[in-house]
Amino acid sequence: MIRNLRRAVRRAYRRTVDLSHPARSPLGSAVVNCVGYTDGVRQAGSCPAEEALRRVRKENSADPAGSSFVWIGLHEPTHEEFTGLAELFGLHPLTVEDAVNAHSRPKVVRYDDTLLAVFKTVGYAEHDQLTATSQVVETGEITVITGRDFVITIRYGRHGSLGPLREALETVPDQLTKGPSSVLHAVADFVVDEYLAVADAVQDDIDAVETAVFSEHAGRGDVGRGEAGRIYQLKRELLEFKRAVSPLNRPLESLATQPALLIAPEIRPYFRDVSDHLARVNEQINEYDSLLDSILQAHLAQMTVAQNEDMRKITAWAAIVAVPTMVCGVYGMNFEHVPELRWTYGYPVVLGVIAVSCFVIHRGFRRNGWL
Structure with missing residues (x-):
């Protein structure tokens, strides 16, 4: 099921023309979408958050075993724009503070009856040729706030649009019937899959630098000094990548192994799969860092030999x-x-x-x- 969901996300991405600037809805400048789900099926139309929440709570009260919830997507809301939603859903003040203040450390924290998860999104910055000033990775942020009958996703940055993810999830109603925790897992899986894609792209840059360092003219004149700058730039960008990935290790592991009130038991094994993928990315980053150290040492040795x-x-x-x-x-x-x-x-x-x-x-x- 998870493999099918990932394929659906990729197809949705290919259908999306511009992921960086989603269309604004009439619900407000920061609200991208506000949708209710009943038994994994999207409710028709779009309505204000108050109305959507009233509908799903009415349905859940009529059917205690129901799985209706509302999903609200926001893009870079201001404190004033988010205050109304915070009052509507009864969010903890610390949740509000983490939600409206970007650049938080990746984490998963429980406040009262809500679970707040902060993910750093990473995108690969395309460039024709790597230089000493090239940007290799771009970072953003996604905050997910889950309750018993609602999910609020807040996105910061130019990439990491959740529109394709929402479309992919709606093609798998059985997954959405597990409630808001299914959305939390889907977002975590989406973010970590992007980590894997960026790690593969960064490896191409490292291979290019390695080839240049061990070429015939490496270590001589301006060519040698330029390679050193490229290596240092890659190490700086890799450090930024590591800051986004490493802090998620323990939170995802706890979601996969420890019972949590707001995480459906059926979803917990899926978090273990995401945690395994995250561990793979961490291993790749550590290997890249060690490889760049070795390449840099070899390059400096070449420069020394050439000077001798x-x-x-x-x-x-x-x-x-x-x-x-x-x-x-x-x-x-x-x-x-x-x-x-x-x-x-x-x-x-x-x-x-x-x-x-x-x-x-x-x-x-x-x-x-x-x-």
């Missing part, structure tokens, strides 16, 4: 030039009695000695690999 080779060449040429410098320095002194100074063949003999000496020294350096 240059210094050896400079030293060898300096040694060759030292011979004529010494001879010319001796014969350039203004003493009257210098040996062979008045000899007819003195000049060509001195030039010959200089040439032969330089040739022998050059031959020796070439034989030893210095030139």
Whole structure:
């Protein structure tokens, strides 16, 4: 069932033209959608939150075993816009604070009869060529507030639209009959699947940098300095990726293993699957970080070797030039009695000695690999 749901999410994504800027509904500037569900089936039409909540509570009171709930989607609400919903659903003040203040640490916290989950969304920033200033990952945030008969999702950032996810869930009514916790699982699964996709894309950038570092001209001149900048940029972007992923380990593990009042027992095994995928992403990030460290060390070693080779060449040429410098320095002194100074063949003999000496020294350096 989960595999089918993931396929449906991908199909919905392909049908979505623009995920970054969802259409605003007449319910308000921040409300993207407000829908009620009864026995896993979406209720017809869209209505204000008060009316939707009144309907599902009326249905649940008539059928104590019912699974009706309302799902409200928001995009970057202000404190004033969210206050009305908070009063309507009786949310804890700390829930309101976490919901309207973006850039919270990923977590899962229970406040009274509500469960608040904060997820960091990660998207891959497309670029033609990785440079020392390229953005590799983009981060956003999704907050999910679940109660007994409602779900409130709040999205921050330009990516991570939940519209395709909602469409995919509506094709699997049996999953929605498990209540608001099914939406919480679907959002967690959606976010972690995006982590996997971004991790695969980042691996391509790392492979490109690794190939460039071990190329024929690596470690020389401006090319070598540029590779070091690219490696550091990848490490910075990978650190941002890690900050979004790592804090979710313990919350997802607790949802998968520990009984929770607001999590249906049938949903708990699905969280274990999401937790396993998250562990895989964490392993990939740690491996990438270690690999980048190794690539950086190899690159610095290449730079050092290249500099040593240059210094050896400079030293060898300096040694060759030292011979004529010494001879010319001796014969350039203004003493009257210098040996062979008045000899007819003195000049060509001195030039010959200089040439032969330089040739022998050059031959020796070439034989030893210095030139």
